[in-house]
Every structure is written in C-alpha cells, then in structure tokens.
Amino acid sequence: MARYTDHDVEHYERPRKRTRPRTKDRPAHDDAVDGVVVTVDRGRYTLLIGDAVVTAMKARPLGRKGVVTGDRVRVVGDVSGVDGSLARIVEVTPRTTVLRRTADDDDPVERVLVSNASQLVVVTALADPEPRTGLIDRALVAAYDAGLSPLLCLTKSDLADPEVLLSTYRSLGVPWVVTQRGPDRTILGLEAVQERLAGEVSVLVGHSGVGKSTLVNALVPDAHRKIGHVNAVTGRGRHTSTSAVLLPLPDDWAGGGWIIDTPGIRSFGLAHVKPETLIEAFPDLDEMTEDCPRGCTHGEDEPECGLDVAITDGAADPDRVTSFRRLLAARSVTDY
Known part of the structure; x- marks a missing residue:
C-alpha cells in the first residue's frame, strides 16, 4: 500500500533533493x-x-x-x-608572476607551472647530454612572457667549451653562469650561482640529466633531490623529479632567497605567447616596430617590418634582431 494517498498533502509536497537554501555570503575567515x-x-x-x-x-x-x-x-x-x-x-592571494606552458603548441589549455617567481634559470649541460637550443629558446620566451628575469646556467664545462653556446645568446643580453664538477665531486663555480640566486625566487628548468638536481643538492644540502643518469643510446636523461618543489636557500646566505626545482621538461608548448607580448620584452626593438604594417609579427618573412628598416638604417644591431627572431620562431619549432 502506498505511503500517501492522493488526498494527503505530503503526496503533492514531497521534499526535493538539494533544496537547501543557498547564500552568497561566505565566511570571512578572520582566523586564517x-x-x-x-x-x-x-x-x-x-x-x-x-x-x-x-x-x-x-x-x-x-x-x-x-x-x-x-x-x-x-x-x-x-x-x-x-x-x-x-x-x-x-x-x-593575487599572484605577482605566473610561469605557463601548454602541452603542445596547438593546445589551447594553459598549464601554470609555478607562481610568484622572479627569475627563470635555464639549466643546460654543455655535453652529456648535448645542449638543445630549442628548449633554451622556448624557456626564454616563456620567461619574457611571464615577466621573469632569465639566467642561463651552463653545467659540465669540463666537458665542452661554453663559448660556443654563449655566442648564440650574448646579443640578447641574457646573463649566464658556468659550473663544472671538481675532482672531489664538488661544483666549481657555485659561488657565482649563489650570487645570482640571492634574494630571488628562482625557477630551475631544464632537460633531464643536465645536472639540475646535482646543482640543487649543492645549493640546498638538505634537499636530497634524486640524481638521474643520461642514457648512452638516446643521449637523454631519465626523470627523477615528479613535481615542482619550493626550497628555501640556507639562512647564512646574504639576501636569502628561494629556488623551485621542477621536473625535467620534455615538452614546453608556447601556444599562449603572442608575438606582440614577446617584442615588448625588448624595449629597444619594440620602439622600432611602431611603423610596422598592421598584423606584422616581426618575423623574417614579414614585408616592410620596422626591424628590417632599422637594420638598413644602422639603428638596430643585426645580431640582436636575428636572436629575437630566433626566439620568435621557437614558438613553431617542434624539435627541442
């Protein structure tokens, strides 16, 4: 027999699910x-x-x-x-900076890697594995887009001359530090790295096997980050870090600071970066593009680009323009 008959009020006014009144008022969390x-x-x-x-x-x-x-x-x-x-x-709380990437260059979904950093440190080995300029260029583009100061950290200089790689980036004005392993497994050149990191919140990015975790363990002895090895066949490192970790630098450092160790990067999509955003990171070149045709991306194949006019007039450094355009082109390079 049914619980209610057609003549019972409850038959018509049965309570519905999720009818609890909602309010826009939210707790103040004064004790947070x-x-x-x-x-x-x-x-x-x-x-x-x-x-x-x-x-x-x-x-x-x-x-x-x-x-x-x-x-x-x-x-x-x-x-x-x-x-x-x-x-x-x-x-x-509102973020001061946001470092983003996409899985691929045609992926519309942005992924926030870290926030509130002030410096992006691109760690790359000069050998074993060989340096891959594609990732360096893309990381620099991401740094400029996020408003972070870039820094190149070149490791394993005992295996190759750093000048070959530095000559590619000198015209961009990107600062750099160079390290190598000492005979007693210490890192030579660590003092220069410490000077650049002091007082900053620095994000370390790089391919697996470039010595990033070794560097972190030297900077923060209590970090105990796992160290990977380079595959002799593929020339690539194995992932040892699985998530980004924020580490305070030792208290005895002048200026203090933080570092964020990130997992080894295999993909660094830049679908979210616009050409007009990238050129703004180079004020001297940006002012030379004021008379560019509408829609000009400032690439090599753009007709009547203000950068080409500036080179012809001697107002722009050709090497610097070439380096900027290489970064611009890195947004569409798939092998890095």
Whole structure:
C-alpha cells in the first residue's frame, strides 16, 4: 500500500533533493593564517606556515581555481603541522608572476607551472647530454612572457667549451653562469650561482640529466633531490623529479632567497605567447616596430617590418634582431 494517498498533502509536497537554501555570503575567515605552497601531490598541498610544514586540502568554494607551487595562500583549520593533521586553503592571494606552458603548441589549455617567481634559470649541460637550443629558446620566451628575469646556467664545462653556446645568446643580453664538477665531486663555480640566486625566487628548468638536481643538492644540502643518469643510446636523461618543489636557500646566505626545482621538461608548448607580448620584452626593438604594417609579427618573412628598416638604417644591431627572431620562431619549432 502506498505511503500517501492522493488526498494527503505530503503526496503533492514531497521534499526535493538539494533544496537547501543557498547564500552568497561566505565566511570571512578572520582566523586564517598566511602560508606558501611548497609542493602539490594528488590533491594534497604541502605548505610552509612560519616554521611549520603543514598538509592542506583546497576548500570547495575555490572550485576549479588551481593552486600551484609558489602560491601564497590563506589557511584555516589545523595548522600545527602534527602528523595526520589537515588544514584547508580558503584563499589564493593575487599572484605577482605566473610561469605557463601548454602541452603542445596547438593546445589551447594553459598549464601554470609555478607562481610568484622572479627569475627563470635555464639549466643546460654543455655535453652529456648535448645542449638543445630549442628548449633554451622556448624557456626564454616563456620567461619574457611571464615577466621573469632569465639566467642561463651552463653545467659540465669540463666537458665542452661554453663559448660556443654563449655566442648564440650574448646579443640578447641574457646573463649566464658556468659550473663544472671538481675532482672531489664538488661544483666549481657555485659561488657565482649563489650570487645570482640571492634574494630571488628562482625557477630551475631544464632537460633531464643536465645536472639540475646535482646543482640543487649543492645549493640546498638538505634537499636530497634524486640524481638521474643520461642514457648512452638516446643521449637523454631519465626523470627523477615528479613535481615542482619550493626550497628555501640556507639562512647564512646574504639576501636569502628561494629556488623551485621542477621536473625535467620534455615538452614546453608556447601556444599562449603572442608575438606582440614577446617584442615588448625588448624595449629597444619594440620602439622600432611602431611603423610596422598592421598584423606584422616581426618575423623574417614579414614585408616592410620596422626591424628590417632599422637594420638598413644602422639603428638596430643585426645580431640582436636575428636572436629575437630566433626566439620568435621557437614558438613553431617542434624539435627541442
């Protein structure tokens, strides 16, 4: 027998699911504390709050808003850092910079790698594995697009002369440091690297096997990052890092600073970078393109480009224009 008859009011007014009134009012979270995201692993976020290392989850009101390494966040809940405790991220504060990439050059989905960095350090080996300028160019493009200061870090200079590679990038004005392994497995040239990193939040990117983890372990002895090896057949390294990790530089450094170690990169899509954004990173060249035809990308094949006119008039350094156009072309180069 049915629970209600046609004459019962409840028959017509049965409660519906999810009819709980909703409100636009949100908790103020006046008790929230500030933290910084150290790393992200499968929906759990490791935060540094003062001297405590805290595990947290993302609050539901944040929705699909991503939280990445380097984010400064507001946190509520158990922030003691005790084993088994879990806090909740309720707000991501505005980011100062965002380093993005896409999986491929025709992928419309941008992926945020890290946030709030000030410097992008492109780590490349001079040999074993051989340097691949395609990735260097793409990383520089990403740095200029994100408003980060670029730095080239050339490792294994005991195996090859760095001048061959540096001559390619000198006209761009990109600063560089050179390191090599010493006889007692120390890194020679580490002091120059420390000077460049002091006071900065630096993102380290590079192919696997270029010595990035070795460099991180020398800079931050407590990091204990795994070190990979280069395949003798393919000439490529094996991934040893699986996620980006924010590491504070030692307290005895003048100026302090942070480094973000990222996994070895195999793809660095630049679908999100526009030519007009890239040229703005070179103010001296940008002002020479004011009279360019509408829609000019400033590439080599563009007719009546202001850069070509400037070269003819002697107002522009041909090597610098060539280097800029190589970066521009890197957006469509697939082998890197």
